[in-house]
Amino acid sequence: MTLVAVLAILFVGFQQISIADESSDSAMTEETVDSNVAEAAMEEEAPMEKEEMKEEETTMVVEEEIAAPTGHQLIKKYFIEGGPGFMGIVLICLILGLAFCIERIISLNLSTVNTKKLLSDVDSKLQSGDVEGAKEVCKNTRGPVASIFYQGLSRVSEGIEIVEKSIVSYGSVQMGLLEKGLVWISLFIALAPMLGFMGTVIGMIEAFDAIEVAGDISPGLVAGGIKVALLTTVFGLIVAIILQIFYNYIVSKIDDLVNSMEDASIGIVDLMIKHNVTKKS
Secondary structure, eight states: OHHHHHHHHHHHHHHHHHHHHHHHHHHHHHHHHHHHHHHHHHHHHHHHHHHHHHHHHHHHHHHHHHHSOOTHHHHHHHHHHTOHHHHHHHHHHHHHHHHHHHHHHHHHHHHOOOHHHHHHHHHHHHHTTOHHHHHHHHHTSOSHHHHHHHHHHHTGGGOHHHHHHHHHHHHHHHHHHHTTTHHHHHHHHHHHHHHHHHHHHHHHHHHHHHHHHHTSOOHHHHHHHHHHHHHHHHHHHHHHHHHHHHHHHHHHHHHHHHHHHHHHHHHHHHHHHHHTOSOOO
16 A cells, blocks of 8 residues: 555656646747747837938938028028118129129220231331231231221321321220220229118118117017128128229239230331331421
């Protein structure tokens, strides 16, 4: 009986141990499945998170580009903030001033010729006594120097003194033609900053009026009014600076042409005397 009881106890113990092993194996299997499912879920969520991060970065870049205007957008923004009234007038001054500058630059460049070559061609004609041929050369050459030569050669029969007076008088006429339009460029150079200052003064008056109506000195109100007022001055000064640069270039070009005209006038008189194509008086 004792042996039977011991065997029964051992049999029951072995069954409990096997049941415990099976429960532990099933628990481990469930844990493994759960971990695999969690890893798969994390792998699925990772690309989605990356895509969302990329979209956020793209959105931030686009917002930064929109928030920071550059170039013509910035100029347009400040132009509108400065007020279309005075800013439009300053812009008209710039357009008209540039139109006169471009016209003068083209005209002066067309008036520039090779003076030495012209003197050489006239010299070859006068050397053979062909005054009409020399006049034809001058007539077919553009520029104020050729026009002065033509006027001088047209008076060869009246004496050297008349030729010199004719050259000097016609040189003054040509100088006036070279300086045509400069007075308007000077006007726009002076007018643009004055309009800017006027816009600044009017903007300051409007800012003080707004302060008076509000009954309080608000920093935003004062800063906005002063900003609008100063923008007109800035644009007026920019226009004046641009036109002043072109004006100085045009004046230097005119000075070069006038010097060429004076040197060439002396040269044509010397050629007339050298080849004895005019009588002395």
